[in-house]
Amino acid sequence: MRASLIQIAVDEGESVETRRRRVASLVREQAGADLVVLPELWTTGAFAYEEFGREAEPLDGPTHEAMAKAASDTGAWLHAGSIPERAPDGTLYNTSLVFSPSGELAAAYRKIHRFGFDKGEAVLMGAGRDAVTVRLPGTTLGLATCYDLRFPELFRALVDAGAETLVVPAGWPERRRSHWTLLAQARAVENQAFVLACGTAGTHAGVPQAGHSIVVDPWGEVLAEAGPGERVLTVDLDPGRVAVTRDQFPALKDRVLGLEPPRR
Numbered sequence: 001m002r003a004s005l006i007q008i009a010v011d012e013g014e015s016v017e018t019r020r021r022r023v024a025s026l027v028r029e030q031a032g033a034d035l036v037v038l039p040e041l042w043t044t045g046a047f048a049y050e051e052f053g054r055e056a057e058p059l060d061g062p063t064h065e066a067m068a069k070a071a072s073d074t075g076a077w078l079h080a081g082s083i084p085e086r087a088p089d090g091t092l093y094n095t096s097l098v099f100s101p102s103g104e105l106a107a108a109y110r111k112i113h114r115f116g117f118d119k120g121e122a123v124l125m126g127a128g129r130d131a132v133t134v135r136l137p138g139t140t141l142g143l144a145t146c147y148d149l150r151f152p153e154l155f156r157a158l159v160d161a162g163a164e165t166l167v168v169p170a171g172w173p174e175r176r177r178s179h180w181t182l183l184a185q186a187r188a189v190e191n192q193a194f195v196l197a198c199g200t201a202g203t204h205a206g207v208p209q210a211g212h213s214i215v216v217d218p219w220g221e222v223l224a225e226a227g228p229g230e231r232v233l234t235v236d237l238d239p240g241r242v243a244v245t246r247d248q249f250p251a252l253k254d255r256v257l258g259l260e261p262p263r264r
Protein backbone atom coordinates (compact mmCIF):
# COMPACT_ATOMS: atom_id res chain seq x y z
CA MET A 1 0.00 0.00 0.00
CA ARG A 2 1.45 3.35 -1.03
CA ALA A 3 0.56 6.25 1.28
CA SER A 4 1.29 9.92 0.60
CA LEU A 5 1.06 12.44 3.43
CA ILE A 6 0.77 16.01 2.17
CA GLN A 7 2.32 18.38 4.70
CA ILE A 8 1.21 21.80 3.51
CA ALA A 9 1.94 25.22 4.94
CA VAL A 10 -1.12 26.96 6.36
CA ASP A 11 0.04 30.56 6.29
CA GLU A 12 -1.94 33.74 6.42
CA GLY A 13 -1.75 35.51 3.09
CA GLU A 14 -3.16 32.60 1.13
CA SER A 15 -6.94 32.63 0.89
CA VAL A 16 -8.91 29.54 1.82
CA GLU A 17 -10.15 29.25 -1.77
CA THR A 18 -6.62 29.43 -3.18
CA ARG A 19 -5.39 26.86 -0.67
CA ARG A 20 -8.29 24.55 -1.48
CA ARG A 21 -7.35 24.64 -5.18
CA ARG A 22 -3.66 24.17 -4.39
CA VAL A 23 -4.36 21.18 -2.13
CA ALA A 24 -6.69 19.59 -4.70
CA SER A 25 -3.97 19.78 -7.31
CA LEU A 26 -1.38 18.36 -4.89
CA VAL A 27 -3.74 15.44 -4.24
CA ARG A 28 -4.07 14.85 -8.01
CA GLU A 29 -0.27 14.75 -8.29
CA GLN A 30 -0.30 11.65 -6.04
CA ALA A 31 -1.77 9.37 -8.73
CA GLY A 32 -0.44 5.88 -7.99
CA ALA A 33 -0.89 6.23 -4.22
CA ASP A 34 -3.51 4.05 -2.55
CA LEU A 35 -4.08 6.49 0.30
CA VAL A 36 -3.47 10.24 0.47
CA VAL A 37 -3.58 12.03 3.82
CA LEU A 38 -4.01 15.76 4.57
CA PRO A 39 -3.57 17.63 7.88
CA GLU A 40 -6.03 18.99 10.43
CA LEU A 41 -8.02 22.18 9.72
CA TRP A 42 -5.89 23.08 6.73
CA THR A 43 -8.45 25.52 5.34
CA THR A 44 -8.20 27.84 8.37
CA GLY A 45 -5.24 26.66 10.45
CA ALA A 46 -5.81 24.83 13.76
CA PHE A 47 -4.97 27.94 15.82
CA ALA A 48 -6.83 30.55 13.76
CA TYR A 49 -9.76 30.49 16.17
CA GLU A 50 -11.54 33.54 14.72
CA GLU A 51 -11.62 31.82 11.33
CA PHE A 52 -13.47 28.72 12.54
CA GLY A 53 -16.91 30.33 12.54
CA ARG A 54 -16.21 32.39 9.41
CA GLU A 55 -14.99 29.46 7.33
CA ALA A 56 -17.21 26.74 8.83
CA GLU A 57 -18.99 24.63 6.25
CA PRO A 58 -21.56 21.85 6.27
CA LEU A 59 -20.34 18.30 5.68
CA ASP A 60 -21.29 18.63 2.01
CA GLY A 61 -19.71 22.09 1.64
CA PRO A 62 -16.96 23.37 -0.70
CA THR A 63 -14.14 21.29 0.82
CA HIS A 64 -16.23 18.13 0.48
CA GLU A 65 -16.91 19.00 -3.15
CA ALA A 66 -13.27 19.77 -4.00
CA MET A 67 -11.85 16.76 -2.15
CA ALA A 68 -14.42 14.26 -3.48
CA LYS A 69 -13.42 15.29 -6.99
CA ALA A 70 -9.70 15.20 -6.15
CA ALA A 71 -10.11 11.65 -4.75
CA SER A 72 -11.93 10.38 -7.81
CA ASP A 73 -9.56 12.15 -10.25
CA THR A 74 -6.63 10.52 -8.39
CA GLY A 75 -8.28 7.13 -7.96
CA ALA A 76 -7.05 6.95 -4.37
CA TRP A 77 -8.55 6.83 -0.90
CA LEU A 78 -8.29 10.34 0.50
CA HIS A 79 -8.21 11.21 4.17
CA ALA A 80 -8.92 14.88 3.51
CA GLY A 81 -7.81 16.06 6.96
CA SER A 82 -10.40 18.01 8.90
CA ILE A 83 -12.68 20.98 8.33
CA PRO A 84 -14.49 23.28 10.71
CA GLU A 85 -17.92 21.70 10.27
CA ARG A 86 -21.12 23.64 10.95
CA ALA A 87 -23.68 21.00 11.99
CA PRO A 88 -27.36 21.50 11.14
CA ASP A 89 -28.02 22.62 14.77
CA GLY A 90 -25.31 25.32 14.46
CA THR A 91 -22.64 23.54 16.53
CA LEU A 92 -19.08 23.64 15.19
CA TYR A 93 -17.04 20.44 15.05
CA ASN A 94 -13.50 19.63 13.97
CA THR A 95 -14.48 16.96 11.47
CA SER A 96 -12.29 14.69 9.37
CA LEU A 97 -13.53 13.45 6.00
CA VAL A 98 -12.47 10.25 4.25
CA PHE A 99 -13.31 9.69 0.58
CA SER A 100 -13.25 6.48 -1.42
CA PRO A 101 -11.43 6.36 -4.80
CA SER A 102 -14.77 6.99 -6.49
CA GLY A 103 -15.25 10.20 -4.50
CA GLU A 104 -17.91 8.91 -2.09
CA LEU A 105 -17.73 10.14 1.50
CA ALA A 106 -16.75 6.92 3.29
CA ALA A 107 -16.51 8.36 6.83
CA ALA A 108 -16.68 11.53 8.89
CA TYR A 109 -15.02 11.71 12.31
CA ARG A 110 -15.71 14.52 14.77
CA LYS A 111 -12.62 15.10 16.94
CA ILE A 112 -13.31 13.81 20.43
CA HIS A 113 -10.63 15.58 22.50
CA ARG A 114 -10.76 19.34 21.90
CA PHE A 115 -7.58 21.31 22.42
CA GLY A 116 -7.19 24.60 24.28
CA PHE A 117 -8.33 23.97 27.89
CA ASP A 118 -10.33 27.15 28.55
CA LYS A 119 -10.03 28.72 25.10
CA GLY A 120 -9.90 28.06 21.35
CA GLU A 121 -11.25 24.81 20.02
CA ALA A 122 -12.16 23.59 23.52
CA VAL A 123 -14.77 26.34 23.91
CA LEU A 124 -15.67 27.06 20.28
CA MET A 125 -16.33 23.52 19.12
CA GLY A 126 -18.45 20.60 20.19
CA ALA A 127 -16.88 17.24 21.05
CA GLY A 128 -17.38 14.15 18.94
CA ARG A 129 -18.55 11.03 20.74
CA ASP A 130 -17.88 8.25 18.27
CA ALA A 131 -14.71 6.36 17.43
CA VAL A 132 -14.60 5.80 13.67
CA THR A 133 -12.93 3.15 11.54
CA VAL A 134 -12.90 2.80 7.76
CA ARG A 135 -12.41 -0.49 5.92
CA LEU A 136 -9.99 -0.25 2.98
CA PRO A 137 -8.78 -3.14 0.83
CA GLY A 138 -6.01 -4.71 2.95
CA THR A 139 -6.30 -2.61 6.09
CA THR A 140 -8.72 -0.84 8.41
CA LEU A 141 -8.09 2.81 9.23
CA GLY A 142 -8.68 4.15 12.74
CA LEU A 143 -9.30 7.89 12.81
CA ALA A 144 -7.96 10.37 15.37
CA THR A 145 -7.09 14.08 15.19
CA CYS A 146 -4.11 15.97 16.66
CA TYR A 147 -4.67 16.33 20.45
CA ASP A 148 -6.40 12.89 20.39
CA LEU A 149 -2.86 11.51 20.08
CA ARG A 150 -2.44 12.13 23.83
CA PHE A 151 -5.33 9.80 24.75
CA PRO A 152 -4.37 6.13 24.39
CA GLU A 153 -7.85 4.90 25.33
CA LEU A 154 -9.24 6.23 22.05
CA PHE A 155 -6.63 4.26 20.12
CA ARG A 156 -7.44 1.11 22.09
CA ALA A 157 -11.10 1.57 21.19
CA LEU A 158 -10.07 1.86 17.53
CA VAL A 159 -7.93 -1.28 17.77
CA ASP A 160 -10.83 -3.12 19.43
CA ALA A 161 -12.92 -2.08 16.42
CA GLY A 162 -10.35 -3.62 14.06
CA ALA A 163 -8.04 -0.68 13.24
CA GLU A 164 -4.62 -1.59 11.88
CA THR A 165 -3.57 1.77 10.44
CA LEU A 166 -4.04 4.78 12.69
CA VAL A 167 -4.34 8.04 10.78
CA VAL A 168 -3.75 11.29 12.63
CA PRO A 169 -4.10 14.62 10.81
CA ALA A 170 -2.75 17.44 12.95
CA GLY A 171 -1.78 21.08 13.29
CA TRP A 172 0.79 20.37 15.99
CA PRO A 173 2.88 23.31 17.21
CA GLU A 174 6.66 23.34 16.94
CA ARG A 175 6.91 24.07 20.67
CA ARG A 176 5.83 20.50 21.55
CA ARG A 177 7.37 18.68 18.60
CA SER A 178 9.18 16.17 20.82
CA HIS A 179 5.77 15.03 22.19
CA TRP A 180 4.45 14.57 18.64
CA THR A 181 7.20 12.19 17.60
CA LEU A 182 7.23 10.32 20.89
CA LEU A 183 3.44 9.88 20.99
CA ALA A 184 3.23 8.76 17.36
CA GLN A 185 5.78 6.04 18.10
CA ALA A 186 4.11 5.13 21.39
CA ARG A 187 0.68 4.73 19.76
CA ALA A 188 2.27 2.49 17.09
CA VAL A 189 4.17 0.30 19.57
CA GLU A 190 1.38 -0.15 22.10
CA ASN A 191 -1.25 -0.88 19.46
CA GLN A 192 1.03 -2.79 17.10
CA ALA A 193 -0.34 -0.73 14.24
CA PHE A 194 0.89 1.66 11.58
CA VAL A 195 0.65 5.33 12.51
CA LEU A 196 0.35 7.88 9.70
CA ALA A 197 0.54 11.32 11.29
CA CYS A 198 0.29 14.30 8.94
CA GLY A 199 0.99 17.79 10.28
CA THR A 200 1.21 21.28 8.83
CA ALA A 201 4.15 23.54 7.99
CA GLY A 202 4.34 27.32 8.20
CA THR A 203 2.99 29.68 10.84
CA HIS A 204 -0.57 30.83 11.41
CA ALA A 205 -2.12 32.88 14.18
CA GLY A 206 1.44 33.39 15.47
CA VAL A 207 1.94 29.66 16.10
CA PRO A 208 4.88 28.06 14.25
CA GLN A 209 3.91 24.56 13.16
CA ALA A 210 6.03 21.47 13.80
CA GLY A 211 5.73 19.83 10.41
CA HIS A 212 7.62 16.54 10.85
CA SER A 213 4.82 14.36 9.52
CA ILE A 214 5.75 10.82 10.37
CA VAL A 215 5.00 7.22 9.41
CA VAL A 216 5.69 4.58 12.05
CA ASP A 217 5.43 0.82 11.60
CA PRO A 218 3.81 -1.64 14.06
CA TRP A 219 7.20 -2.26 15.71
CA GLY A 220 7.60 1.45 16.43
CA GLU A 221 10.23 2.04 13.75
CA VAL A 222 10.03 5.35 11.90
CA LEU A 223 9.62 4.55 8.20
CA ALA A 224 9.66 8.16 7.05
CA GLU A 225 9.67 11.60 8.60
CA ALA A 226 9.38 15.05 7.03
CA GLY A 227 11.25 18.16 8.07
CA PRO A 228 9.61 21.45 9.01
CA GLY A 229 8.71 22.66 5.49
CA GLU A 230 6.16 21.72 2.88
CA ARG A 231 6.66 18.15 1.74
CA VAL A 232 4.87 15.12 0.35
CA LEU A 233 5.98 12.10 2.36
CA THR A 234 5.43 8.92 0.35
CA VAL A 235 5.93 5.45 1.82
CA ASP A 236 5.20 1.91 0.74
CA LEU A 237 3.67 -0.08 3.60
CA ASP A 238 3.04 -3.78 3.91
CA PRO A 239 -0.29 -3.93 5.79
CA GLY A 240 0.48 -7.60 6.54
CA ARG A 241 3.12 -6.41 9.07
CA VAL A 242 0.36 -5.71 11.58
CA ALA A 243 -0.81 -9.34 11.73
CA VAL A 244 2.79 -10.61 11.74
CA THR A 245 3.77 -8.29 14.60
CA ARG A 246 0.66 -9.12 16.64
CA ASP A 247 1.24 -12.81 16.02
CA GLN A 248 4.97 -12.90 16.81
CA PHE A 249 4.80 -10.62 19.86
CA PRO A 250 1.20 -11.05 21.05
CA ALA A 251 1.22 -8.41 23.82
CA LEU A 252 -2.26 -7.15 22.90
CA LYS A 253 -3.62 -10.53 23.99
CA ASP A 254 -2.24 -9.96 27.50
CA ARG A 255 -4.36 -6.90 28.19
CA VAL A 256 -6.12 -6.99 31.57
CA LEU A 257 -9.35 -5.03 31.48
CA GLY A 258 -11.53 -3.70 34.29
CA LEU A 259 -8.83 -3.33 36.98
CA GLU A 260 -10.00 -2.66 40.51
CA PRO A 261 -9.08 0.83 41.80
CA PRO A 262 -6.42 0.91 44.58
CA ARG A 263 -7.83 0.12 48.06
CA ARG A 264 -7.47 2.92 50.62
Ligand SMILES: O=C(O)CCC(=O)C(=O)O
Nearest residue numbers: 046115146147171172176
Ligand atom coordinates in the same frame (compact mmCIF):
# COMPACT_ATOMS: atom_id res chain seq x y z
O1 LIG B 1 -1.46 18.40 22.18
C1 LIG B 1 -0.78 19.27 21.67
O2 LIG B 1 0.31 19.62 22.14
C2 LIG B 1 -1.23 19.97 20.42
C3 LIG B 1 -2.68 19.74 20.13
C4 LIG B 1 -3.21 20.65 19.10
O3 LIG B 1 -2.55 21.57 18.67
C5 LIG B 1 -4.54 20.42 18.54
O4 LIG B 1 -5.20 19.44 18.87
O5 LIG B 1 -4.97 21.24 17.70
